[in-house]
Amino acid sequence: MVEKRTTAEPEKAERVQKALARMGFGSRREIERLIGEQKIRINGQLAQPGDHVKDGDKINIGNRRAVISSEIGRIRVLIYNKPEGEICTQKDDEGRRTVFESIGKLQTGRWISVGRLDINSSGLLLFTNYGELANHLMHPSSEIEREYAVRVNGEVTDDIIKQLLKGVELEDGFLKFDSITDSGGQGANHWYNVIIKEGKNREVRRLWQSQDVRVSRLIRVRYGNLSLPRTLKLGRKVELSLDEIKALFDFVKLEWPALRDEEVRQKSNKAKSLSMKQQLYGSKPKAKTSRASTGRKHKDGLRKKPKSVPSKVKKNR
Secondary structure: OOOOOOOOOOOEEEEEEHHHHOHHHHOOOOOOOHOOOEEEEEEEEOOOOOOOOEEEOOEOOOOEEEEEEOOOOOOOOEEEEEEEOOOOOOOOOOOOOOOHHOOOOOOOOEEEEEEOOOOOOOEEEEEOHHHHHHHHHHHHHHHHEEEEEEEEOOOOOOOHHHHHHHHHEOOOEEEOOOOOEEEEEOOOOEEEEEOOOOOOHHHHHHHHHHOEEEEEEEEEEEEEOOOOOOOOOOOOOEEEEHHHHHHHHHOOOOOOOHHHHHHHHHHHHHHHHHHHHHHHHHOOOOOOOOOOHHOOOOOOOEEEOOOOOOOOOOOOO
């Protein structure tokens, strides 16, 4: 009998940017920036943009350490109603409050901000711990709509509206609104709802300013298929359910990790099993034992019987 020779399957490798983003250490763009700043090492060697990693590789990201793992943890997404005055950075040298301080830290991984809002803007901000989702939501090729409620000060003519929809050449390229809807208002202040698909730095404000119209309020009310809940107060957050997160994956055409379904299925089956046992057999409370009933132990380990309480002597009639 001829022995068949088998070859070991090569270990799956992926680009370091993709792996670290998936594990929640930042978006791909952030990881690429850190690689350019020589702040990432793979097994002790400085990382290069084209490097690949596999399970077990040791990573240094600044002062942080990590081990590459293909396991998918719990995928989480937050909607946060950002108030004016907060900035969208991890730390601020001037001591101003950041959005990351408001939403709190994760025990494993970290929150990744999906886009930004400037310090004078408020409204919907998305956060996730899954880098691939953040990348799909922010990448220009996705062309995801961002909708803003804008209060402007100044006369807005039909010609201005047409120009903003047609496009304006600014220092960083050709920008335009995809939609402008009149939302009413009184006096010099007027509200409009505008839609853009790129989300460049201060794009909404700069477009209006190009027409000598000043923006006095700017609120993001929608990002893709997610709208700012009316009941969500400023400075508060709400976490999406599993079904809502899956719908978001479908919206950005991102494949849902199969490992997550298996993990959820196992947890669900375990919960159902425990529930059925409780319904069938009930939960029996543990019998309380008193020192009087159990007695004390002798030195040889045997329990000593409790002393009997003498009964009252009956009086002779």
